[in-house]
Amino acid sequence: MNKILLIIQREYLSRVKKKSFILMTLLTPVIIAAFYGIMIYFSLQGATSTFHKVAVVNNNSALTEKLKSGKNISYTYFSTSLQDVKKNYLKEGFDYILYLPEFTLDAPKGIQLMGDKQASLALNSKVANDLEETLRTQQLKASGIAQQDLDRLSTSVDIDTMKIGQNGKEEDSSAGATTIIGSAAGILMFMFILLYGIQVMRGVIEEKTSRIIEVMISSVKPFQLMMGKIIGIALVGLTQFILWIILTTAISTVAVQFFTGKDKAAQTMQSASTLDNKDTEKAGQAITDSQQTKKAKIQDKLSESGPVAYVQKSLAHLDLTKIILVFIFFFLGGYLFYSALYAAIGSAVDSETETQQFVMPVMMPLFVGYALSLSVISNDPYGPIAFWLSMIPFTSPIAMMVRLPYGVPDWQLGLSMVLLIIGFVGTVWFASKIYRVGILMYGKKTSLKEMIKWFTYKN
Amino acid sequence: MLSVHNIVKQYASHRALNDVSLEVAQGQIFGLLGPNGAGKTSLIRIITQITAPDSGEVIFNGQRLNSDHIAQIGYLPEERGLYKKMEIGEQVLYLAKLKGLSTAEATKRVKYWFEKLEMGSWWNKKVEDLSKGMQQKVQFVATVLHQPELIILDEPFSGFDPVNADVIKNEILELNRQGATFIFSTHRMESVEELCDSIALIHQSKKILDGKVADIKEEYRNNTYWLEYDGSLSSEGHETLYQVIKKEEIRNKIRMKIQLQPNVTANQLLYYLLPLVNIHRLDEVIATMNDIFIEKVKPSQN
Structure with a gap:
């Protein structure tokens, strides 16, 4: 046991001390945060996008209803001729001229939007929408409907997706965020298993080609060496994952604070003053209260800014802690399952170039699981395909991560975990039998048939 | 151990x-x-x-x-x-x-x-x-x-x-x-x-x-000696004592590789030679590990 610990220690430290590891671990959260920041930046930009002033020249006698100015656009009617407006519109601070010629109301044509710059597609469709709205209003009014009635008709619809929990309570959920979180977790799982599985294989090949293996095996059992390597590298992966979460959270928090800074500062002041006045227990209550109001305020503020608010709101309703814990379990399980196979491959070959023929069959199920997870499961997270993919150990780490945010019954989660444990115990046992023979074989090209023969060797 | x-x-x-x-x-x-x-x-x-x-x-x-x-x-x-x-x-x-x-x-x-x-x-x-x-x-x-x-x-x-x-x-x-x-x-x-x-x-x-x-x-001693002398030695009459394996002349001396018959000692050989020639060297050929190795391994390899 002591020897396994020594091996784990070496495998772990020799990797964590590498420059490439440190760089990857530090840079990735910065990149994630940067993406996050860019997303927020652009959506905020979108919310306060350029204001357009449009001069309207209406030569159409039939169209009496006027265009209504909106949040990002204003319409000003001119009674002068188009020529005069063209001469002066820039001086008077207008960006565009909307020219409405004579046409019948049911077949408008010849309408022009002019300016010194080409109008953007967004602006074009905005103006077209407003115009259609105006035409409709006029026609509806013509058929005798009052203005109040029209106002009442224009309600906007927003659907909140709710999930009914096991206790019958409605839980807020969000299809969009679930898909995003599920896919992200699936992709991350796929990358982690592949990346660290390959590292195990490389490590085994390195020991074999540098011929240290014989010295090692005269000191420790092959199984100890294999498990030490696998566990050591698993800890490297775990370290990286946890550092990513901590760093990403830290950087994101700083970023969010930057955007909602003043609001937060005020809140902190407030909660600090409450702390002074009340005893500890109540103060704790007060902090949660103030945090909730703060949260609500931030949400209110961000809800004006569209997609970001949407994602943030949905994130708040997902049980992220559970997702992270389940991710760690399935990462370890899936990694153990696959890395044992990679260790067996590494032991059977003399160099990395020979690994191709063996790596493909091992990687296929992972790829299939990955591809199916992102298509089939996202569309039907409770269907039979999703169920089976999340049970079979070959695909369950990815499939279960994609399904999880949609909500998976506890018994399914438990069963999948048990199956994964059985699975990796099986692959580790299988791999160790090949490994102990393979590591001492040099210079022979190994076929699958031969590997099966090794399986029956006495050690 | x-x-x-x-x-x-x-x-x-x-x-x-x-x-x-x-x-x-x-x-x-x-x-x-x-x-x-x-x-x-x-x-x-x-x-x-x-x-x-x-x-x-x-x-x-x-x-x-x-x-x-x-x-x-x-x-x-x-x-x-x-x-x-x-x-x-x-x-x-x-x-x-x-x-x-x-x-x-x-x-x-x-x-x-x-x-x-x-x-x-x-x-x-x-x-x-x-x-x-x-x-x-x-x-x-x-x-x-x-x-x-x-x-x-x-x-x-x-x-x-x-x-x-x-x-x-x-x-x-x-x-x-x-x-x-x-x-x-x-x-x-x-x-x-x-x-x-x-x-x-x-x-x-x-x-x-x-x-x-x-x-x-x-075990691999086989009673073989290097003998160096000058003077004339009849090429006959010594069969009961030794056999000549190799003979060569170097300057004025003769060098022979000989194998003594079983039960013949170096002393008996010297006793026989002393009256006949001037002896410069008599030493036993001892097999090296190299010779033994080659001898044991070679025949079966062919």
């Missing part, structure tokens, strides 16, 4: 060891000889518990070989290898700790050996920055660091320049004086003659010869 009894090791279609038995006594330097592919490495791997035999057993200090003995055996494989990216000091420490030494004890001994073999400045160097000979030295230290009772060296001098080979040879002899037993696998017969007390010769998976080096050499 080590007895190997009737070891058989079978690989898929190839029998690597066929009923091999041998004895290594405490404090010996034991040579394990044999041509390439004879099964030496297979036997060593069984003694070092890298693999297990199909049948037969190995007795170490009176006990059946088991994992408790790992710490008492040091093994320097022919295919040398170290972790290329790891620092030397750390690496030797790691290997020593795997053999069961505590960190403090291992550090102390690594320092002692590095000092002794003038490797003190190598501690923080990486293996890939060392020359092949330097790597060999590191590996030798790693092999003997945990003071094993039995040290198995596979071609220990390959890759060393003569100076360093001598340094290592002296270390081997010193460790031997302190009580360590050595098994020594090599193709270099001159080092066998120089170092080994006993040998076993393995050929085509079988042991074909073993015993003390002196005894084997004795």
